[in-house]
Amino acid sequence: MKTFKLATALVASVALPAAAFATDLEVTHWWTSGGEAAAVAELANAFNAAGDNWVDGAIAGGGSTARPIMISRITGGDPMGATQFNHGQQALELVEAGLMLDLTDVAEAEGWKDKVFPPSLLDACTVDGRIYCAPVNIHSPEWLWLSNQAYADAGLPVPANWTEFVASGPQLEAAGKIPLALGNQAWQSNLAFNAITVAVAGLDVWKQVNVDKNMDVAAGPEMAAVFTAVGDARKLAANSTVQDWNQATNLVLNGQAGGQIMGDWAQGEFQVAGKVAGTDYTCLPGLGLNAYLSTGGDAFYFPKNRSADVEAAQKRLAALLVSPEVQVAFNLKKGSLPIRGDIDLEAANDCMKKGLEVLASGNLVPSGDMSWSPDVVKQNEDLMVEFFKSGMAPETAHQQWVSNLESGL
Known part of the structure; x- marks a missing residue:
């Protein structure tokens, strides 16, 4: 079992030669909230300090807005120097089309195979034995x-799990609170569904459906219970009218909402607001029911460029992103977990430490992006939007979800 070591010092791993002169490198991403911007600044500062120049290409609106723009630029002959994608298949067609820089030499020089944990993160960057991206974090x-x-305003104890949270909903509403803050975007509804799946159905069922592709289990009673729980979430979020995920987080920050199902990147917003884990807010991995985390997250790909200077700078940035000092600085601000197990995270707050404990325990599942094609993911996003916005019966949504999965087999 892999454990996280507390190192006494951070030693830079970047073995590539330093730049003879600063090279501008445009980096596109969709990190624009307060916590995200603070984390990106750590990457930019490190790259600039190493002798190059990070040209920030932030695209507002989240990944669903940014990815088509990024892909259009790459396929249209206007590539950026580096671009964010999530772990999984989002950039696979670009790699297969020969549009992405091969980073295998960097990965071998830096020993990524011995340092990146869990190995599935690097596997998600690998096509036909070659490595095409640099993973930077684990987001669950x-x-x-x-x-x-x-909960204090409502005179209630803070729930210890999803079941207690659902039970507290009517009393929160009576106290003028929104029980569940949920932004009005497709991916947020789908994220809530996937989180509830792991929490309610458990790891074994999740693997049977998403890894083994067992459609009998997908249509079975364990997943029926998940859709019932998602129906509970719909009721709790009925009065949540915000759009963006960080707006929903802000409702929790300000005590206007009882809770939010969201990835650990929400922690960056709590940090920027000066909130203290365990005092101002409580975090429950696996919704407090099953302490499982998925190993999704972010990686940077480097579109091919005709300039030898740009390519050299791309490889320097790739190595830097995985280096221990950058991993610490970035992930402490981002609220995510590091992609290497040999770095010092004594500065981590209580929530990050909970995540590290789950990560070390091995209770992990790959992200949905690693298991299903973008088409299937999009179909299920659309389904969850329809479900949360309508009176669709959980049973009907369950049947349509199974049909969506079957279309991807």
């Missing part, structure tokens, strides 16, 4: 974030 969506203030 299976978290329930709770406002200690909202």
Whole structure:
């Protein structure tokens, strides 16, 4: 079992030669909230300090807005120097089309195979034995974030799990609170569904459906219970009218909402607001029911460029992103977990330490993006949007979800 070591010092691993002169490198990403911007600044500062120049290409609106723009630029002959994608298949067609820089030499020089944990993160960057991306973090969506203030205002104890959270909903509403904050975007509804799946159905069922592709289990009673729980979430979020995920997080921050199902990136917003884990807010991995986390997250790909200077700078940035000092600085601000197991995270707060404990325990599942094609993911996002916005019966949504999965077999 892999464990996280507390190192006494951080030793830079970047073995590539330094730049003879600064090279501008445009980096596109969709990190624009307060916590995200603070984390990106750590990457930019490190790259600039190493002698190059990070040209920030932030695209507002989240990944669903940014990815088509990024892909259009790459396929249209206007590539950026580096671009964010999530772990999984989002950039696979670009790699197969020969549009992405091969980073295998960097990975071998830096010993990524011995340092990146879990190995599935690097596997997600590998096509035909070659490595095409640099993973930077592990982001898990299976978290329930709770406002200690909202529960204090309502005279209620802070729930210890999803079941207690659902039971507290009517009393929160009576106290003028929104029980569940949920932004009005497709991916947020789908994230809530996936988090509830792992929490309610458990790891074995999740693997049978998403890894073994067992459609009998997908249509079975364990997943029926998940859709019932998602129906509970719909009721709890009925009065949540915000759009963006960080707006929903802000409702929890300000004590206006009892909780939010959101990835650990929400922690960056709590940090920027000066909130203290365990005092101002409570975090429950696996919604407090099953302490499982998925190993999704972010990686940077480097579109091919005709300039030898740009390519050299791309490889320097790739090595830097995985280096221990950058991993610490970035992930402490981002609220995510590091992609290497040999770095010092004594500065981590209580929530990050909970995540590290789950990560070390091995209770992990790959992200949905690693298991299903973008088409299937999009179909299920659309389904969850329809479900949360309508009176669709859980049974009907369950049947349609199974049909969506079957279309991807």
